[in-house]
Structure formats: C-alpha cells, structure tokens
Amino acid sequence: MDEEDGASLFAQEVAGIKPLKTSEVYLSKKGPEVDFLARQKAALMVNEEDRNHLSQDYVEKVQPNDVLAYKRSGVQDGVFKRLRQGKYGIEARLDLHRHTVAQAREQVYQFVDDCMRNDIRVAIIVHGKGDRAPTPEEQATLKSFINKWLRDLDPVMAFHSAQKFHGGLGAVYVLYKKTEKARLEDWEKHQKR
Template sequence: MNDEDETSLFAQEVAGIKPLRKSEVYLSKKGPEVNFIARQQAALIAKEADRNHLSQDYVEKVEPTDVLEYKCSGVQDGVFKRLRQGKYGIEARLDLHRHTVAQARDQVYQFVDDCVRNDIRVAIIVHGKGDRTPDPEMRAMLKSHINKWLKELDAIMAFHSAQRHHGGLGAVYVLFKKTEQARLENWEKHQKR
C-alpha cells in the first residue's frame, strides 16, 4: 500500500466526523483523586483473606510411579522408617480425587491447619497417581504439587508414599510436628517414670 492509498483510506474512515469546538474540550491538569488509605486497607484485607502461601508457580514434575519421600533434619531414622512402613495410626485423611490443582491447594492448606490445631501427628493425603490422564504433560500433576507443597509447610516433619493397602503411590503418609502442648505433655509423662 502506498502513501496515496493510505491517505485516501484515512479520509474515508474519518469522513463525517465533525471537529469539536474549543469550548467542548476539557483538559484536566491533575489526575483522578486516589484514596491511598482505602487502597492500602483493601490490600491488607486481601492479604489476610489469602493466608495460603503454597506456591502456584512452576512445579518439578514427578512420574506416576515415583515414590514421594521427604524428611526434615531432626527426624530420627527409626521414626521415618515406621512412617514409611505405615506403622503409625492414621488420625486424619484427605482425599483429593477429582480436585483441580487450585482446589487441592486450598484443601491441603486447610487440612494441614486443621491437623495442627487438633494435635494430629500422622495423616494420609490421597492424591492419586495421575496415570490415567490422556495428556502426558498433565500426568501426575496433583502428585507433583503435593510433593512441592508439603515441603513448603513448616508443620510437616516428613512424608512418604503410602503402603499398597493405604493407596500406594497415589497417597502419602504425613508426619506433623508436635505442638508445644503435646511436647510439654510428653515431657511430663516421661518425667514421672
């Protein structure tokens, strides 16, 4: 397209438009009024509403057949072995089948919070293996997120893929830290011996 074609095309597009008179034009010298205090309060309310700090960004993929395991420092080998073998009583259970990643994120955060408030020591989270998903890129997506999220939570001391009778590679045993109250009770119990 040459310059003459562009000029005639522009003239066709603006045909029929009447220019404004100077008295109809209003130019503001200052911008709109901004209530910074209201904006700050709204930001604080939004931050308080979503205390969930579990990441929503990149997650390292695990395979449906991968074993999930994690142990923070201070967890005795014998304790971790008993957890891995499913020898602790399961006090709480969360089933995430048919949940989206966003729903699972909220559920996991709330579940961990509930477990801590109720002095739960061992729980199980059923996430599924994710091996039936037709899209190879989406396989084990929930399992991959569980693997990442549980490491981000301070209340989690250890986790390991479950034994076959508890869901196998589609579930994890979770070991929670003792609350201060539970530690005190344990200490008092052992001092009386």
C-alpha cells in the first residue's frame, strides 16, 4: 500500500466524525486527593513481603538419616572440608524445632539476611531429623526444605550436615559469602603485612 492509498483509506474511516467543541471538554486541574505517604508505605510493605522467594510448594524429599551437602563452584575443597568437620567457629544459630514449614521459611530467610548484615561467615541451622513424624511421607519435611532453600539463597556458599556434637544429621553448618566490608577488611589486613 502506498502513501496515497493509506491517506484515502484514513479519510474514508474518519469521514463521519465531528470534532468536539472546546467547551465540551472538561479538564480538571485539581484531581482527587492522593495520600502519597500511604501509597509509599503500601508499596514498601508489598516489596518487603515479596522479597522472600523461597518456595513452599514442591520439594525433593530427603530421608531422616541423609547427609546434606552442597558447595557452590569457587568454594575451595579445603574450606568445604573444614566446614564439614565443624572446624569453623559458629557465629550464629537458628533452631527450627517445632516450626511449621511456613514459619521455617520466614525464619530461614530472615536469618540469612541477618547473618549477611552482621558479616557472619559461618552459622548453624538446627532443623531436626524428622524421624518421629507419624507417616513416612511426613518424615524429614523441614530437613528437605532446608536442603532446597539453602541452595536457592545467593549468600549461601556451602552447607553440610553437622558433626554429632553440634546436632548431627538434624543440623547443618552454613558458610556465607564474604560481604564487601569483610573483603575490604581482609585486604587491608593483608596489606599491612
């Protein structure tokens, strides 16, 4: 279609339309009152609620006596071995005994966030083995979710089931990323040598 055909087609389509008179158009300079502070608070609340991306839906089940182990690429084997052996000092602890999956989900997300804000490198999460559940389908439910959630959280570099003296198969050691502040402190410490 060339330009001339397009113009004539347009003219045919708008043939019976009458323009509005200026007096028929109502323009209001003052709209409804808007409480911007309330809108801002509501938006922040929605953002706060949406931050937790951990799923409560499907989880691949683990057994009560399974060892949980995970290491992101970039974590040195020696570091992972020391974590697995419980040789790092535990700086924070979260106990999830008697928590529902929904409660545990909120607690784990907040705990990881708190650890990062406080430059914590190694923590322990006690989830229980889940071997006392009434049915096999319910066994190790929290343990299974912990196994999934920790993998889904970017600050978590590695985790491993704890040694017996720290809770054994009912707990995991968690290694977090170094924060920028901690990296800078390490760099400054090594520069002084």
